[in-house]
Amino acid sequence: MAQHETSPTLAKTPVSALVAAVLTMVLWASAFVAIRHIGESVRPGPLALGRLLIGAVALLAVVAFRREGLPPRAAWPGIAGMGVFWFGLYMVALNWGEQHTDAGTAALLIGAGPLLVALLAGFLLHEGFPRPLLIGLAVAFVGAALAGASSGGGDSAVLGVLLCLAAAAGHAVGVIFQKPALSHASPLQVTAYASTIGAVACLPFAGQLVTDLGDASAGAWAGVLYLGLLPTALAFWTWSYALAHMPAGRLGAVSYIVPALTVLLAWPTLGEFPSGLALAGGALCLLGVGLSRRQPRPAPEPAASPVPEPASVGEGRGGTADVSGPALAKD
Numbered sequence: 001m002a003q004h005e006t007s008p009t010l011a012k013t014p015v016s017a018l019v020a021a022v023l024t025m026v027l028w029a030s031a032f033v034a035i036r037h038i039g040e041s042v043r044p045g046p047l048a049l050g051r052l053l054i055g056a057v058a059l060l061a062v063v064a065f066r067r068e069g070l071p072p073r074a075a076w077p078g079i080a081g082m083g084v085f086w087f088g089l090y091m092v093a094l095n096w097g098e099q100h101t102d103a104g105t106a107a108l109l110i111g112a113g114p115l116l117v118a119l120l121a122g123f124l125l126h127e128g129f130p131r132p133l134l135i136g137l138a139v140a141f142v143g144a145a146l147a148g149a150s151s152g153g154g155d156s157a158v159l160g161v162l163l164c165l166a167a168a169a170g171h172a173v174g175v176i177f178q179k180p181a182l183s184h185a186s187p188l189q190v191t192a193y194a195s196t197i198g199a200v201a202c203l204p205f206a207g208q209l210v211t212d213l214g215d216a217s218a219g220a221w222a223g224v225l226y227l228g229l230l231p232t233a234l235a236f237w238t239w240s241y242a243l244a245h246m247p248a249g250r251l252g253a254v255s256y257i258v259p260a261l262t263v264l265l266a267w268p269t270l271g272e273f274p275s276g277l278a279l280a281g282g283a284l285c286l287l288g289v290g291l292s293r294r295q296p297r298p299a300p301e302p303a304a305s306p307v308p309e310p311a312s313v314g315e316g317r318g319g320t321a322d323v324s325g326p327a328l329a330k331d
Contacts, residue, residue, distance in 0.1 A: 014149075016241075016247075017244075020241045021239075021242040025165075025258050026233045027230050027235040027259055028235055029259075029265055030230075030261075031266055032104075032232035032265075032266070033262065033265045033269055035272065036168050037268065042209075042213065042216060042220055044092050044093075045202060045204070046093075046209035047224065048092045048198075051227040051228045052202060052203050052228070052232070054228020054229060054233070056192065058233035059191060059195055059237070060192050062188065062233075063188060063189060068174065068189050071181075071189045071193060072085060072101075074184045075180075075181045075184035075189070076181075077134065077177070077189065078190070079090065079185070079189075079190055081174065081177030081179075082177045082178045082194040085173040086175070086194065087194055087199075088201040090170035093166040094110065094163070097109075097162075097164040098164075100157060100159050100160025102278075103270060104259065104262050104272060104274040104276045105274045105281075105284075106160070106262075106265035108278070108279075108281070109161060109164035109284025110171070111165060111256070111286050112285045112286075114145075132291055133315055135291050138288070139291055140206050140287075141285075142159065142281075143285035143287070143288060156296040173288035183195075187243065190317050195233075195236075218313070259286065296302070
């Protein structure tokens with residue numbers, strides 16, 4: 001991936017990658033609206049299972065078409081963790097949370113996921129806790145508190161906020177597992193088999209899924225199919241494509257448009273618009289994420305001392321070993 005991180009300008013990013021990134025964000029934003037709508041007919045666990053079964057079948061079909069086969073053994077621990085936490089816990093908690101809060105507020109709270117990734121990386125990957133991360137955590141905590149107090153739903157509204165934060169935490173843990181898995185398998189393999197494991201983890205909801213879909217309308221059936229094929233299978237596919245052709249940091253920044261797109265989509269389709277306090281709280285959550293990603297200014301380098309004239313031709317051999325400075329490649 002390092003060769004992509006060195007791209008200095010947006011002009012060097014293929015147009016197809018930008019289109020894939022925007023398409024991913026639109027589909028993920030639409031998922032918040034679809035979940036809110038279908039949640040009236042299908043319960044959280046069954047909805048997660050239905051979505052994952054459809055997405056897993058579609059992704060495994062692509063794996064078979066591309067003949068990528070099974071991932072290496074070393075990738076499976078990360079794939080399993082990603083499947084249980086990102087696809088399993090995340091989707092169930094998000095579906096449940098959206099029964100107690102509007103789609104726009106849920107999307108704003110899920111936006112705290114990258115901050116939680118950084119926090120977990122400090123603990124589990126020993127990446128430390130720089131001051132910007134701690135400041136971002138404090139700001140995001142205030143934002144979550146404001147979002148929780150924004151509705152008159154009392155305990156129900158607070159439960160919705162906590163469930164959305166639990167979903168963000170599940171996503172964050174899943175990303176921590178995904179990181180080592182991607183060093184052994186392709187993004188398509190990791191996503192396809194993680195979604196399969198997520199579906200297996202949600203199999204206890206199979207009976208409820210049959211019951212709920214048996215009583216559901218054609219619109220609810222279409223919604224579950226939509227969630228599985230587009231925001232799950234296609235969106236993760238286009239995300240992988242975009243990630244392979246543009247820097248991860250730039251692609252992560254693009255994801256900040258998801259809450260805004262969700263609010264715009266939920267307004268005409270669901271008649272929902274977050275309150276001013278909820279918008280302020282969500283904005284603080286995203287501000288906290290932005291602050292946590294700020295890089296501290298490097299200390300100024302001391303002025304270089306004058307280079308003395310060489311005393312003889314033989315002196316200084318090996319003195320040019322470090323002229324090139326540190327390696328540019330990352331990751």
